[in-house]
Amino acid sequence: MKGSRYWRLWIGLALAGVLPPPANVSAQNAPLAYVSNERSGTVTIINTATDKVVGTIEVGPGPRGIQVSPDGKRVYVALSDLAREVETDADAIAEIDVASGKITRRIRAGSDPEQFAVSPDGLKLFASNEDAGTASIIALDAEEVIATLTVGIEPEGVAISPDGRWVYVTAETSNTVSVIDTHANRVVASFLVDVRPRAAAFSPDGKRAYVTSEISGTVSVVDTETHQVIETILLEDGEAKPVGVVVSPDGKRVYVANGHANSVSVIDAETHKVIATIRVGRRPWGLAITPDGKKLYTANGVSNDVSVIDTSTNRVIATVKVDGEGPWGVAIANPSGGQLTQTR
Amino acid sequence: MVDGVSGQQAPASRAWTRREALGAVVAAGGLAALRGPAELLAITEQDLRVGLIVPGSAVGEAIERGATLGAEEAARTAELLGRTFELVAVRAADREAVEDAVRRLVAERGVYAIIGGADEASFAALSDAAERHGVLFLNARCADPVARDKHCSRHTLHVAASAAMYVDALAQWLVGEAGRRRWCFVSAATPSATAVYERARRALEARGGEAVGRIEVDAGTDDLAAVVREIERTGADLAFVDLAGEARRRFLEHYSAAAPGFEVTGIAPEAPGEFGAGASGPRVGTWPTMWHHALSRFGATQLNDRYHSRFGLEMDALGWAGWFAVKVAWEAVNRARTTTGSELARFLESGRGAFDGHKGRPLSFRPWDHQLRQPLYLVRPAAGPGEGGWEVVAELPRVARGQTAASHELLDQLGDAEGESRCRLEPLS
Numbered sequence: 001m002k003g004s005r006y007w008r009l010w011i012g013l014a015l016a017g018v019l020p021p022p023a024n025v026s027a028q029n030a031p032l033a034y035v036s037n038e039r040s041g042t043v044t045i046i047n048t049a050t051d052k053v054v055g056t057i058e059v060g061p062g063p064r065g066i067q068v069s070p071d072g073k074r075v076y077v078a079l080s081d082l083a084r085e086v087e088t089d090a091d092a093i094a095e096i097d098v099a100s101g102k103i104t105r106r107i108r109a110g111s112d113p114e115q116f117a118v119s120p121d122g123l124k125l126f127a128s129n130e131d132a133g134t135a136s137i138i139a140l141d142a143e144e145v146i147a148t149l150t151v152g153i154e155p156e157g158v159a160i161s162p163d164g165r166w167v168y169v170t171a172e173t174s175n176t177v178s179v180i181d182t183h184a185n186r187v188v189a190s191f192l193v194d195v196r197p198r199a200a201a202f203s204p205d206g207k208r209a210y211v212t213s214e215i216s217g218t219v220s221v222v223d224t225e226t227h228q229v230i231e232t233i234l235l236e237d238g239e240a241k242p243v244g245v246v247v248s249p250d251g252k253r254v255y256v257a258n259g260h261a262n263s264v265s266v267i268d269a270e271t272h273k274v275i276a277t278i279r280v281g282r283r284p285w286g287l288a289i290t291p292d293g294k295k296l297y298t299a300n301g302v303s304n305d306v307s308v309i310d311t312s313t314n315r316v317i318a319t320v321k322v323d324g325e326g327p328w329g330v331a332i333a334n335p336s337g338g339q340l341t342q343t344r
Numbered sequence: 345m346v347d348g349v350s351g352q353q354a355p356a357s358r359a360w361t362r363r364e365a366l367g368a369v370v371a372a373g374g375l376a377a378l379r380g381p382a383e384l385l386a387i388t389e390q391d392l393r394v395g396l397i398v399p400g401s402a403v404g405e406a407i408e409r410g411a412t413l414g415a416e417e418a419a420r421t422a423e424l425l426g427r428t429f430e431l432v433a434v435r436a437a438d439r440e441a442v443e444d445a446v447r448r449l450v451a452e453r454g455v456y457a458i459i460g461g462a463d464e465a466s467f468a469a470l471s472d473a474a475e476r477h478g479v480l481f482l483n484a485r486c487a488d489p490v491a492r493d494k495h496c497s498r499h500t501l502h503v504a505a506s507a508a509m510y511v512d513a514l515a516q517w518l519v520g521e522a523g524r525r526r527w528c529f530v531s532a533a534t535p536s537a538t539a540v541y542e543r544a545r546r547a548l549e550a551r552g553g554e555a556v557g558r559i560e561v562d563a564g565t566d567d568l569a570a571v572v573r574e575i576e577r578t579g580a581d582l583a584f585v586d587l588a589g590e591a592r593r594r595f596l597e598h599y600s601a602a603a604p605g606f607e608v609t610g611i612a613p614e615a616p617g618e619f620g621a622g623a624s625g626p627r628v629g630t631w632p633t634m635w636h637h638a639l640s641r642f643g644a645t646q647l648n649d650r651y652h653s654r655f656g657l658e659m660d661a662l663g664w665a666g667w668f669a670v671k672v673a674w675e676a677v678n679r680a681r682t683t684t685g686s687e688l689a690r691f692l693e694s695g696r697g698a699f700d701g702h703k704g705r706p707l708s709f710r711p712w713d714h715q716l717r718q719p720l721y722l723v724r725p726a727a728g729p730g731e732g733g734w735e736v737v738a739e740l741p742r743v744a745r746g747q748t749a750a751s752h753e754l755l756d757q758l759g760d761a762e763g764e765s766r767c768r769l770e771p772l773s
Contacts, residue, residue: 173417176425195675
């Protein structure tokens, strides 16, 4: 549709509380970056070929964690309201159909879901429930919480190994990572990392995991066979505030969003050395990388924009203003389907 | 006391019963079953016990609430790791009772750290006893500069902010931001008050302010209205009040009634619920504190919520200090991998031990005086009704956007630098 007819419809939908799907998402022939805007209750969609905003979806209060289904057809975003320590109707994970840009269902995931991971088979979702100090395992087909597990205090980051066997749940106050065996649906180990762990990410081969610790300004490198920290990487002399973390598709680089330090650290996954520090927008939290590994996107919560980094030069090549408040997480999906990268 | 021994106080002169000796015991998986002496002595890094010694007062209870929350959280984490953590709380007030409590906690319960310092007397006794028994002492409240200087000890570390830190926070904000440059000081005629006055005057003058008067108030002074009038005559734009308890409350009542043309601030020992919605006394002035229930950034909301859920109360500065002291005791052992007091002290003063107090920065201890570096907050009466009585107006030290100094350097803007501190511990080799 074009012209006034289109805009009349757009305004009508907006007034009805449903913004239109992004400018014909199915016609977008490039991966799309979905950015959760915590304070405005929206998700901004950016075409990663043009780095232009192509749409906005109203999702409800407090969208934070955002992930893509393994087949790339759905985007999940965690929602939570201000009613702390109790589960309300607003606490849910919304499922967005990538092709239509519409919310297709809202899935209960315990109180105050913040971050989560989707199993590689797309059947289960693992969410941290910050206030309750638990992790919920949700069967996506049945939309049912099938297990609620006690993890550390103030659980936050959730990551799943590429083979789907292990889920790591970080806990900010207890400085722990709880290891969930997804075959048994129970916590089988816990280990200490540095202070205030915020997020985790697995390497593509599943042999390593990387856990950011915001107060220590470090990244813990974990041997996923033993679930033990084998090295701790100091970022910006400990003055970085690492939050989001993502590993490049080839496994050679680890990218860390440094929150209040307004930067992204680039780590060589082989040597564990920081090889670059990139200044980005204010308070980058979530980040995601395109399937080809060429572009990195950071959700900048204070400057209300997204920094786009060329990973070959480690330079910011674009800054995309979101039409929302408080960008928090980012995930990349492909309208044409296919496994894409995850976010913090 | 928490968990089953509510209201029990252990008078110094009375024999220490088993129940009193155990006090509050918070352990992994709930209350620990009482164990025999032989087992109690077999303390390892797997099974950790920390003591809390506070008087049976509102102040002691406030510290104990925070310590209890901290212990429950540590115990839960310990359980995840296949270990145990316990807090053993004892009520003791005078020197003899405190010393006896320390001796027995160490010998019979195997504690490796003790939390306390509710007042100057118990602070001094705990510091001495901790040094003697080689266990860590974490001071949760005492800010008195004279007592601290006298007990500048290897095993004593201060979670509680120092008087110098409070003073610097006030000077930075009130002179630098609020433009109050003419201060009149009101304090008791004591060595501690004199030390605070001298330190505050230096902080004021270093920022271009001027001390326009000092009024010493005797403990028995009744006519505090006259003091308010005397301050007005000095032409001060701010009164710095270093009075505690009843004297402070009466001064503020007179100040509130007179509504003079100067503002009021000052320091006083942190008190339970002092800046909460239900606080009594006049709501006037701008005051420094270690914590406030209205804080929300850096996970403060979550901590305040956990405290409120546990006790049905707003978390105050004493609750925060008790909670944080336990956190330090628990995490220090995890990272230093020892329960030996001197080794823990060495670790904590090394700078490698940074902790999350939900204040947004890594908190660490200064090596020279064992003072915890931490941001402080200034509160003042909330603008309108229904806002909880008090609101946070500033976090200190102020950090300019783009200022990139290391956190410990930024936080060292508050308190005595190594060169000016009277407590200068030599680094352990």
